[in-house]
Amino acid sequence: MLQGLLGIFSGLITPVQTAVNTRLGRSIGSPLRASLVSFSVGLIAMLTLTLLLGPYPLIPATAANGPWWMWFAGVFGVTFLTGNVLLLPKLGSLKTVIMPVTGQIVMGLLVDAFGWFGTTAQPISPLRIAGAAITLVGFLLAVAGPNLRLRPAIDRPAGGSENSGDSEKSETDGKAVHVPGSATVLWSCAGIAFGMCSAVQTALLGKLGVALGSPVKASLASFVVGLISLAIVVAFVDRTYSLGDALKKGNPWWMWVGGLLGATLVMCNAYLSAHIGTGMTVMLVLLGQVGGGLLVDRFGLLGVPRKPVAGIQYVGVLVAIVGIVLKAM
Template sequence: MLSLMLGVGVGIILPMQTAINSRLRMVVDSAFISSMISFTVGTIFLIFGSFITAGSLTVSKNVIVHQPWWIWIGGLLGVIYLTGNIILFPYLGSVQTVIIPVLGQIIMSMLIDNYGWFASPTHSLTVTRVIGAILVFVGVLFAVALPKLLQTTKFKDSPVKVQPTGANWLWRMTGILTGALSAVQTAINGHLSVIIHSAIKAAFISFLVGTLTLWLIVIIKERKISFRRLHLKNTVWWNWCGGVLGAFFVCVNAYLVPIIGTGMVVVILLIGTIAGSLLVDHFGLFASKKNPVNLLQVIGIVIMITGVSMIKLL
């Protein structure tokens, strides 16, 4: 029960990180530079955390030589997921960009649990777990999709690029894939925390890889690193703290996977994330626009909790 509460709690902070990074994006005028700064701050935070808890940043030669290559790519997969959402948004719109990757996360996490991929703890894919996973997805639909779809009947949704017949399905499959890669990242970071005996150091490695990748993307995309566009007068101190929340999120993920499995971690984080999103919207936290919680969203949370309960019952 404590692990479940911890997972929901850390899931709640993810939308807060998103809100903070959204404000930072306005300051730097670039989604990629905003992400790069966030990842860099998170990496610096985890450097201190690793020194305090583990005494070093290095891993043993035995881990480097004998462990599979894929233990080092968790951060890369995280960047692919982040970049994928940025790319998908203009083609699928706000609703599908949220919902479709979630579907990929749930499907892949259940497959990882069933087959024990990426050295994840094995949990058989029973009928009860399948029904629970479906309920979690239905809950996401109620909490995220239906309210936005109802709004689009009154207000025009974010513009979506017109695509040839069949192209939208290609983008949807891409969304499922990016969501699946997010679940793979969770499993990889969990296994990495086991073999190096430190969830914080595993999160540091993941963040370091992600940070280096984002710096490379920014250098290629922007041709150079320049902070001349920074509007520092428009910032407050918490604009720079998104990376710390992200670091804590990844660290807890790495800690929980060996205990309760990838599938359970993914679904309880979804509950926390949806709940956190509703809190941010309802109270207008971190200078975001207020959007009061409605009955459909509350029903969605209840359905998700029911689904998680069924998954936990196996």
């Protein structure tokens, strides 16, 4: 019960962190550089916490017995983060959420079913599959519910596509971006793959936490590797590490705390993955993430424009809860 609440709590952190980093990104002028700052703050926080809590040595001898790939948790986290930045202008905000969520749930189920990455195998059963499917449907309703419209065939142009020609239209920041149909399929598949990276990161964090004897140390290691990886990405994409207007007066102080929130999320994932499995951790975190996102939209928290929340979105959250309960049975 407490572990379930911890998973939901860690998920609630995500939309808050997103809003904070978005505000920081506006001041810096780049979401990637904002994430780099966030990683830096998180690394400092985790290093401080590790030095205070111990135990020493910081890297125990048991770490040498762990598999080499467990140290790449941070790389998968940065891949997921960078992927979302790349997806948004290609697919629009809606698919940028839906595709990774699908990948996270599917990979979480596979990791648990086959015992990948050193996890304890949990054989697939019809009930588990049904639970995962119902959870996914619930999340889709919660995220995309207001956008679901049943349009009569007469409204569609010849050929059955809502968009003429071989292109689809993605909406991002109010601007229409035309993406060829084949490219949209490829980017959608990439979105699922990026979501899978997030689930893999969760599994690796659990393994790393066991090897290091502490989820705090696992989080620190993940942040070190992640920061290095993200710095390389920024060097190639932005070609500058400028902070833009972030240091000017008038900016809210809270835009700098995204790293602290991220560190808390990573620690929770490292602990939960080792105790309740990757699949359940992913689902609980997503539940908190979606629920928290609806709250941020509903009340316009942290400078986010207030948006109405439709009843079908609340229904989606309830459906997701039912799916998670079935998955746990």
